[in-house]
Amino acid sequence: MEIKTLDVEAYLGGSHILKGLSINANKEEFVGIIGPNGSGKSTLLKCIYRTLKPSTGTIFLDGKNIKDLSVKESSKQMAVVSQHNNYNFDFMVSDMVLMGRSPHKKFIEKDNAEDYKIMKESLEKVGMKDYANRSFSTLSGGEKQRIILARALAQKTQCLILDEPTNHLDIKYQLQFMSTVKKLGITIISAIHDLNIAALYCDKIYALKSGKIVSYGTPKEVLTKELINSLYDIDAKVTEDEETGILNVMYKPNI
Incomplete structure (x- = not known):
């Protein structure tokens, strides 16, 4: 897309x-x-x-x-994972992920075997397959974020x-x-x-x-020390790994 x-x-x-x-x-x-x-x-x-x-x-x-x-x-x-995921009502983790199937459902249509299969696969992809029966509100912030990703994955x-x-x-x-x-x-x-x-x-x-x-x-084109200084008003050193070509940004604190 x-x-x-x-x-x-x-x-x-x-x-x-x-x-x-x-x-x-x-x-x-x-x-x-x-x-x-x-x-x-x-x-x-x-x-x-x-x-x-x-x-x-x-x-x-x-x-x-x-x-x-x-x-x-x-x-x-299009699915979304945002940074704020607070809910007024408590849900089971499995129910949270199954919400991702709602765009594919008719009004009040029940979840079927395919929906549950997708839910389980989505939880497994984010390393949370053993959390299906946990209460969402009991999870840590990081765990919640992974469940929200699973919900997004369930949207397919x-x-x-x-x-x-x-x-x-x-x-x-x-x-x-x-x-x-x-x-x-x-x-x-x-x-x-x-x-x-x-x-x-x-x-x-x-x-x-x-x-x-x-x-x-x-x-490589964008992450230069000049651009970083312009954006964030901080000095940085940008190096490139000789083997992988991956950039590494090291910040220099203004002391």
């Missing part, structure tokens, strides 16, 4: 948050969105997955204007939107989470806080500052 935004602008509370953003994620690409707090990363993603309506501009899913699709139709094509979509998904995970599960997503072979757009994670998993990166795109390209 291809996702494209064209000249997207957004105003929130009288503030001009997004200023004409045009991005493109081709089929099966892993696209990262980086930038400091307040740069517009989450706002852009919310416009794409339809919890916010852009003030102007157009969003396309495989060439179709998202405005011409029902929410249910777009939910069959060709696109996944991630809003800083590894914020609550320790290093092991950050890498496990991102590796699981990378292996899906679908289109991924993710806001990413950790630049080393972005370097490791992204095919290309958009860098945002004050609601505008200030750099775009491969991790």
